[in-house]
Amino acid sequence: MLKKSRWLWGSVAAVAVAGLLFFFMFRGESNNEQRYLEIRAERGTISSIVATTGVVEPKNRLKIQSSIGGRVEEILVAEGQHVKKGEVLALLSSTERAALLDAARLQGKSEESYWKTVYKETAIIAPLDGQIIVRSIDPGQAVMASDSLFVLSDHLIVKAYVDETDIGRVKVGQKAVIGLDAYPEIRVNGVVEHIYFESHLQNNVNIYNVDVIPERIPDVFRSGMSANISIVAAEKRQTLLLPIAALQNRDGKMVVLLKSRDAEQSVRYSAVKTGLQDEQHVEILQGLRDSDVVLLPDTTFVLPKKNGGANPFVPQRSRMKP
DSSP: OHHHHHHHHHHHHHHHHHHHHHHHHHHHHHHTOOOEEEEEOEEEEEEEEEEEEEEEEESSEEEEEOSSOEEEEEEOOOTTOEEOTTOEEEEEEEHHHHHHHHHHHHHOHHHHHHHHHHSOOEEEEOSSSEEEEEEOOOTTOEEOTTOEEEEEESOEEEEEEEETTTGGGOOTTOEEEEEESSOTTOEEEEEEEEEOSSOEEETTEEEEEEEEEESSOOTTOOTTOEEEEEEEEEEEEEEEEEEGGGOEEETTEEEEEEEOSSTTOOEEEEEOEEEEEOSSEEEEEESOOTTOEEEEEOOOOOOOOOSSSOOTTSOOOOOOOO
């Protein structure tokens, strides 16, 4: 009789333990159940961007040199000034004229004035419309033939440095957005004008220069400034877009998790064909309609429910021992 009682109580204890295990396992599964967010594809604009760096520089940088040796008598322009073709930039006296005027000055103002009228200065003339970006001389300075007096720029452009892996996506006529490291708040629209045919090696990478012409030249633009350029390689408007996180790769195919329209509200995977992609969205070309509901895994962090114990991160009130 005693053995039978022990066997009975042992069976009851085993059933109780199994029940407790089943209860905790079932509750744990319910707490860890995957949750989803319901989203719908939206129509919008998406762009494929080639982001790179570059430098502001003159499109045509022309050095204006002296054709004679002599002395600078007068400078008529300032650095940064815009000039027209044919405008006089400076007046020079040849070595002979400078010596003659110095000798005449010793004989009096009338003699000096006479030789100034008879023996005219040599004019330095702007060969084209542009901006004076360098002035290398001062009044009274002696110069030699072929010395550089000024540097003239017709207008500033941005020379972008494009990696050979991206150059195939860049085309003449594409739009671009230009920013300066020195003035990050300034953004200027531009257009790709020329892609160079020869590359150069930079940090063991083949780089192609690309000329980007700004639509306007802000006053703060200076030759030599570092720039960041975003070239719009492709753009589509009113196309179907989804967040990148909604796509999954299953067996080499891109799929999304769709919510079925039947009464059971079941879910299924549907293969899609993608197009352009930016940092947040991807274009859906096939496999999805505007009214379809896509399920996106909910990654929101939720604290687990209490399992009869206290939160270990909350300070506990000390208990007095009896």
